[in-house]
Amino acid sequence: MSEQLDQALSRKYDAGFVSDIESETFPPGLDEDVIRRISAMKEEPEWMLEWRLRAYNNWLDMEEPDWAHVHYPKIDFNAISYYSAPKSMADKPQSLDEVDPELLRTYEKLGIPLYEQEMLAGVAVDAVFDSVSVVTTYRAKLEEAGVIFCPISEAVHKYPELVKKYLGSVVPRSDNYFAALNSAVFTDGSFVYIPKGVRCPMELSTYFRINEENTGQFERTLIVAEEGSHVSYLEGCTAPQRDENQLHAAVVELVVMDDAQIKYSTVQNWYPGDENGKGGIYNFVTKRAICHTNAKVSWTQVETGSAITWKYPSCILKGDNSVGEFYSVALTRGRQQADTGTKMIHLGKNTKSTIISKGISAGNSNNTYRGLVSMGAKAEGARNFTQCDSLLIGDRCGAHTFPYIESRNPSAIVEHEATTSKVSDDQMFLCQQRGLDPEKAVSMIVNGFCKEVFKELPMEFAVEAGKLLEISLEGSIG
Amino acid sequence: MLKINNLHASVEQKEILKGLNLDIKPGEVHAIMGPNGAGKSTLGFILSGREGYEVSEGQVEFNGEDLLDMAIEERARKGLFLAFQYPVEIPGVSNMAFMKESVNAIREQRGETPLTATEFLKKAKEACKQVQLSLDFLKRGVNEGFSGGEKKRNEIMQMILLEPSLCILDESDSGLDIDALQVVANGVNSQRDGKRSFIIITHYQRLLDYIKPDYVHILANGKVVKSGDASLATDVEKEGYAFLGQDNAEETNA
Ligand SMILES: Nc1ncnc2c1ncn2[C@@H]1O[C@H](COP(=O)(O)OP(=O)(O)O)[C@@H](O)[C@H]1O
Ligand SMILES: [Mg+2]
Numbered sequence: 215m216s217e218q219l220d221q222a223l224s225r226k227y228d229a230g231f232v233s234d235i236e237s238e239t240f241p242p243g244l245d246e247d248v249i250r251r252i253s254a255m256k257e258e259p260e261w262m263l264e265w266r267l268r269a270y271n272n273w274l275d276m277e278e279p280d281w282a283h284v285h286y287p288k289i290d291f292n293a294i295s296y297y298s299a300p301k302s303m304a305d306k307p308q309s310l311d312e313v314d315p316e317l318l319r320t321y322e323k324l325g326i327p328l329y330e331q332e333m334l335a336g337v338a339v340d341a342v343f344d345s346v347s348v349v350t351t352y353r354a355k356l357e358e359a360g361v362i363f364c365p366i367s368e369a370v371h372k373y374p375e376l377v378k379k380y381l382g383s384v385v386p387r388s389d390n391y392f393a394a395l396n397s398a399v400f401t402d403g404s405f406v407y408i409p410k411g412v413r414c415p416m417e418l419s420t421y422f423r424i425n426e427e428n429t430g431q432f433e434r435t436l437i438v439a440e441e442g443s444h445v446s447y448l449e450g451c452t453a454p455q456r457d458e459n460q461l462h463a464a465v466v467e468l469v470v471m472d473d474a475q476i477k478y479s480t481v482q483n484w485y486p487g488d489e490n491g492k493g494g495i496y497n498f499v500t501k502r503a504i505c506h507t508n509a510k511v512s513w514t515q516v517e518t519g520s521a522i523t524w525k526y527p528s529c530i531l532k533g534d535n536s537v538g539e540f541y542s543v544a545l546t547r548g549r550q551q552a553d554t555g556t557k558m559i560h561l562g563k564n565t566k567s568t569i570i571s572k573g574i575s576a577g578n579s580n581n582t583y584r585g586l587v588s589m590g591a592k593a594e595g596a597r598n599f600t601q602c603d604s605l606l607i608g609d610r611c612g613a614h615t616f617p618y619i620e621s622r623n624p625s626a627i628v629e630h631e632a633t634t635s636k637v638s639d640d641q642m643f644l645c646q647q648r649g650l651d652p653e654k655a656v657s658m659i660v661n662g663f664c665k666e667v668f669k670e671l672p673m674e675f676a677v678e679a680g681k682l683l684e685i686s687l688e689g690s691i692g
Numbered sequence: 693m694l695k696i697n698n699l700h701a702s703v704e705q706k707e708i709l710k711g712l713n714l715d716i717k718p719g720e721v722h723a724i725m726g727p728n729g730a731g732k733s734t735l736g737f738i739l740s741g742r743e744g745y746e747v748s749e750g751q752v753e754f755n756g757e758d759l760l761d762m763a764i765e766e767r768a769r770k771g772l773f774l775a776f777q778y779p780v781e782i783p784g785v786s787n788m789a790f791m792k793e794s795v796n797a798i799r800e801q802r803g804e805t806p807l808t809a810t811e812f813l814k815k816a817k818e819a820c821k822q823v824q825l826s827l828d829f830l831k832r833g834v835n836e837g838f839s840g841g842e843k844k845r846n847e848i849m850q851m852i853l854l855e856p857s858l859c860i861l862d863e864s865d866s867g868l869d870i871d872a873l874q875v876v877a878n879g880v881n882s883q884r885d886g887k888r889s890f891i892i893i894t895h896y897q898r899l900l901d902y903i904k905p906d907y908v909h910i911l912a913n914g915k916v917v918k919s920g921d922a923s924l925a926t927d928v929e930k931e932g933y934a935f936l937g938q939d940n941a942e943e944t945n946a
Contacts, residue, residue: 641780641781641782643764644776644782645782645790646765647765648768648790648794648854649801658785658793662784664784
């Protein structure tokens with residue numbers, strides 16, 4: 215059966231095409247000059263450039279971390295280009311009609327039509343292509359509600375006070391090696407601001423696409439939810455199929471004021487490399503939320519892509535009664551390596567966190583859950599529940615669980631449950647005896663395993679995520 | 693409908709079936725009885741194509757086609773159904789989603805259009821009613837946390853929904869109390885339409901009080917050692933399998 219499963223799992227990557235778009239791309243290499251040029255391309259104010267340069271100097275003093283359960287050749291940061299933008303974007307198209315049709319076609323092929331009338335009703339999209347935002351839809355409608363949803367490069371100009379106040383407030387410039395690098399060279403990403411008491415009238419979503427060769431993508435997302443506001447945000451990402459590894463180092467910061475809620479969902483489908491481990495995206499991401507009193511954050515992630523995933527969406531539960539949730543599905547196959555999990559830092563009283571992690575490993579892949587639950591001295595009555603399930607497909611893959619628990623408050627309660635199971639011959643046989651082909655059988659079993667996480671995704675995307683798993687598990691069967 | 697000719701088959705290099713013959717015509721109900729370890733489940737697995745079971749000799753013809761040449765799912769789509777002795781759980785996959793996928797895979801094979809959610813639900817509700825499973829079972833994970841009897845009734849529910857042409861029931865009576873046994877038997881009898889054929893594998897005669905077989909075969913030592921009508925089952929009930937000789941009479945294996 216394991217042979218049959220292998221075939222069922224042989225990869226097919228639908229988003230692997232390259233768009234023929236003329237781009238302005240910096241030559242590879244990183245120094246102060248490159249950072250000045252990025253800043254100049256974006257016509258940034260002086261304070262932004264200084265911030266970047268300070269981050270760059272922080273980065274120079276730092277060491278690449280090696281504690282994660284992933285193996286890869288040392289990254290040559292001078293072999294990467296730090297800026298690439300479609301030429302047609304140089305004179306900033308004012309409307310969709312002025313956007314290069316090839317760009318629009320790219321998104322259409324990915325299932326993300328950018329014309330508002332064709333879109334999923336009720337979802338606003340910011341489309342980021344390599345280093346620039348191509349278009350942000352539904353802006354007028356959002357503005358009526360007072361919601362700001364725009365490329366971060368634009369926010370630097372239009373809302374400098376907000377950006378100055380919050381950028382780096384959750385993930386400081388020198389937080390870690392990849393965050394420092396991002397702070398120095400970030401090119402675009404989304405900025406969201408939900409005013410006090412406002413419930414964002416639609417889902418917001420950003421779609422990241424890497425197209426250029428030898429280019430890194432360093433996006434930066436900042437979401438500020440003022441007191442009592444609500445927003446649901448989704449990000450998706452894909453990249454062409456290439457033999458070289460490409461670096462993606464993003465930073466996401468969420469500021470959740472008193473009584474506010476942010477639901478942040480990710481469907482990550484960067485190119486994972488081929489079955490021998492050639493090519494694929496190195497995905498090193500820092501995501502963190504700060505929750506004030508009664509605030510709530512849910513991170514939901516479905517990670518199926520990338521050659522390497524290094525990602526720990528975290529919650530600092532600073533305010534009393536604040537709530538952090540982390541729901542994760544990480545699927546690895548071929549030679550993929552994922553080291554992912556979360557950090558729940560309980561500082562306030564009666565703070566609560568829930569962690570549900572589902573790791574699926576197939577082929578020769580390695581899937582690691584790494585999670586920290588920290589109960590601070592003042593976290594009276596704080597609670598955490600962690601459930602960590604691993605599903606193995608075949609017998610050449612690995613699943614690992616590293617839970618770290620720190621408690622400085624005796625009244626805090628931490629619960630941890632972990633299971634490991636296999637897709638069994640019996641299950642496969644039952645499905646096939648009922649007429650399902652082996653691919654469908656595996657994807658059903660895997661979908662069932664992930665159910666608790668999928669139900670946390672916004673409706674439309676839960677269906678997407680299910681399909682994505684199916685495609686990831688699809689292959690030719692003899 | 694099904695013609696088994698001189699079937700030899702082994703598991704883990706151990707020969708289990710040693711020249712089995714069986715001929716089943718449309719609409720017939722054949723009971724297969726025999727001591728534990730005789731190879732009854734093995735026969736069901738061979739016919740349904742389970743991996744790990746090697747056929748070394750013999751042929752099986754199913755509606756004029758070479759059955760042994762088909763993939764597991766192909767056999768299923770062409771109308772072969774196996775009700776498992778030990779149904780396995782698939783956590784998180786709702787019975788309903790699972791059966792809808794299954795029904796539509798089989799409909800596709802028959803050139804029929806897939807059922808919509810509403811059409812499917814209607815049929816599923818009826819099938820549940822027939823085996824006295826509450827509708828909650830449609831929402832629950834496949835066999836997840838079901839009791840032994842509920843699992844068996846769920847198998848019959850699936851059989852009713854899939855409308856197969858050949859139903860193989862592997863000890864669908866084991867572990868059932870008398871009420872559940874009747875439910876299972878009624879489920880099966882409701883599907884007897886003069887065309888659909890059944891292989892009823894059972895260890896005890898009890899089930900055959902409710903499902904009247906046309907033929908009874910005693911399987912021992914990998915072969916059919918005796919065939920007869922329903923009265924053969926009653927004999928076995930009275931005398932046990934002792935007449936088969938000491939070798940075949942042990943009842944140790946599961
Ligand atoms: N997977 C297996 N590996 C080894 N032996 C097996 C396996 N499956 C069945 N057998 C053996 O084959 C024989 C027949 O088993 P089975 O068909 O389950 O009998 P029955 O259903 O009549 O009780 C038994 O001796 C059993 O131990
Ligand atoms: Mg048996």
